[in-house]
Amino acid sequence: MSDYDKYTTPLSARYASKEMSHIFSTRNRFSTWRKLWLNLAIAERELGLDVVTEEAIKEMGAHLTITDDEIAAASAQEAIVRHDVMAHVHTFGETCPSAAGIIHLGATSCFVTDNADLIFLRDAYDLVIPKLVNVIDRLSKFALQYKDLPVLGWTHFQPAQLTTLGKRTTLWIQELLWDLRNFVRARNDIGLRGVKGTTGTQASFLALFHGDHDKVEALDKRVTELLGFDTVYPVTGQTYSRKIDIDVLAPLSSFAASAHKMATDIRLLANLKEVEEPFEKSQIGSSAMAYKRNPMRCERVCSLARHLGSLFSDAVQTASVQWFERTLDDSAIRRISLPSAFLTTDILLTTLLNISSGLVVYPKVIERRIKGELPFMATENIIMAMVEKNASRQDVHEQIRVLSHQAAAVVKEEGGDNDLIERIKKDDFFKPIWNELDELLDPSTFVGRAPQQTEKFVNNDVKQALEPHKQYINDEKVQLNV
Template sequence: MERINTASVTYNDVFQNPLNSRYCSNEMKYIFSPRNRFSTWRQLWVYLAESERSLGLDISDEAIAQLKQNTRIEDDEFEIAAIEEKRRRHDVMAHVHTYGLKAPAAAGIIHWGATSCYVTDNADLIFLRDALNLVLPKLAGVIQRLSKFAMAYRDLPCLGYTHGQPAQLVTVGKRASLWITDLLDDLHNLEYVRDRLLNKFRGVKGTTGTQASFLAIFKGDQEKVKKLDKLVTEAAGFEAAEISTSQTYSRKVDTDVIHALSSFGSTCERIGGDIRHLAMFKELEEPFEADQIGSSAMAYKRNPMRSERLCSLGRKLRNFSADAEQTFASQWLERSLDDSAIRRITLPESFLCADACLILLNNVSSGMVVNKAVIQQRIDQELPFMATENVIMAMVERGYSRQETHEEIRVLSHQAGAVVKQEGKPNDLLDRIRDRDFFKPIIPELQTLIDPSTFTGRSAQIVDELVEMKVSPALQKYADVLESVKDAELKV
């Protein structure tokens, strides 16, 4: 391996997380960025100082003004904080020091009565909320696009598959309705954890969750301590703080949020897998750009790379659930720090992964190509076998024995199957039926008995009902946002 000069390392000399460099939106990356993290800490210190001052603590107007004027951490301050953290081995105190240099009048009251988790945990809850608020409209946009696709192909017959084998016909739109149904569940799950999160702010709880430090500051006035908790919670945009916490908010909150994200990841892999199978059959194709190369060797190929990437990222996303569960379960008593390093990875990456999946789903659902001729060809190959039940019923209606008719059909079906499987020829079962005198009574209506549209049941109506009864109400709250949602472009 080439040895590098570590003193002159550049961006291209170090590992880059592909979620950051290839797959995600700038909006999601910013939520979990160092600037947003430390600027949010500063905003939380402003909320604390303003609330403490409103409840009678001696904090000057000048101190509040300086704090509010410097909530955004500037580039040069990162180095100051890094030097201080290396010296103190404590990230929060390093930033208290750095903020105090910008707001000297407030240097003595920043973080008054608080423990580190006041900023770290409350900030994480803010990031979870904001990230969910970014994910939800994107998911609604995907559901809207797939619903339009389902409606456009609500009555186009295609082969259904059970056990990986051709089964009773469905429609292209009906199959898409399965994806929509699962995504609606994901939408509801994510809305639930977001709404629940709004009532689980950590607030001001002190070092072990007893609020003892704040009770001391306010000379034993419990009502002021409760009011302080309420003021800070409302200032941060939450509806309520959790009543009982330890030094941290319960890591079960993380678990529930990531469960919802991981469940969405499962949906992504499921949808991506379906599209890949249909692409393999040449029935459906994802968007393919004019200059896109499918293979470096096989120029004719149109690989479903978007759906493959969706499966890959969906698989990664659904595996974050185990990390969250194990982190929650491993916490000791009022606090242990073995959660810190893994949460710095798991929380951002789970949302970055979900964001990347939504970009892919948006892109794919905006330009899927339905190959009607191939679909019809595959129907023609299999439908004669599926129509045998209709033929039997029609013969029985004319007074023929069901058992005798079944035996006639069985023999002809096996003969036609052998032609298809062993000789590679088209399915000739209908010709065999036409040539068999036994079936003369139903020959005039044979074409009607094999009309594909008569084999799809209520597929079209099911699509209509799903869109009307479930999709439309679910998307109503996102109506304003959906008007401006654009087709997502992939970076690579």
């Protein structure tokens, strides 16, 4: 049967990076099991179990990366014994005959399956954190570049007071900074299950060490150290608490909301022809409409962000139904939801890196839209200027009201441009401020402290948040495969 006759997930086959795909790959999973068995054996020998020989440890260390033939052999064995861990114990033992009798000594299946999962979760966070740092860094540069460019603000997707393009970008960045904080917290909170035995009581290891509780505790600590973890969960059932998966997936789900919001904003701006995602020279927007420049990258972000957000419920529901020391109804769903969450996060960040590196801005379109709405927004300034010329506020208000409605009718009923200012320039009532109208309509005077807020936010808040991760920042071009 050809691979083309089988379903493959597009997460790994089409979108995700090879690095993230490797973490959750078959070879890495089973090779990590071997690493766990090796480190258990090393710690057991260090603590006085002479049955674990130096020859066994050396032989295991020489065969940590499982081969294709060994994977096939383990699969054949699993079909007989119906137990994946024991199939790999058997296969590893055939490869390392001097260690065959001590592989998995004192351990339960979750020693390898759960500890391996925790290693994968930690390693996966180590991949996505640098990517998120670079998305923030590139958006920050964009924000500073356009900190002074006035744009029409939108509330309820209706024209509102002006802001700047840089200030709008800081709203995306601020949410991503919170995501970075959450990613780092979740990553650093991940501990190891350690060596806890079948129901978490460490009874098997207590028997191995003839009732020596100190050595059992030392074994737990030493295995944790050998695997590069700072902490081990002090108590477990047969598995580590599935509540840990909630803590791991929650930040990813929250990030999905940030990514979706940013991509949606860019899609709306693309419709307004103010800002667009990168569009390659040979890219085709539509098979029928050759002129189209569809925001396919942002649409992909929105699509996959919805998927990522939904995976959080898998962790919540699974954790809530774990009976006593464990059940096995967590196994199948976790094989899907945990890799999917990180593969999807990886894809979203790669796509956002591509987008944030090549956003296209159209200042003339932005300027035209502002000119179409600014006259209405400037009416309060015009009223104040007239009052300073000793006009009655009520009289000015009435004159502005009448002219504004006339101009609005031209825009809405005739499809014309907003001609309120031309009407004011032709009305002798407003003659005292005719020479001030250009100043009163300067868009830069309507953006408040947006430029200053942007500059301070990037140079203070963003800089401080990225400082611990500055070694990850780069200018590498991110090219999407599809």
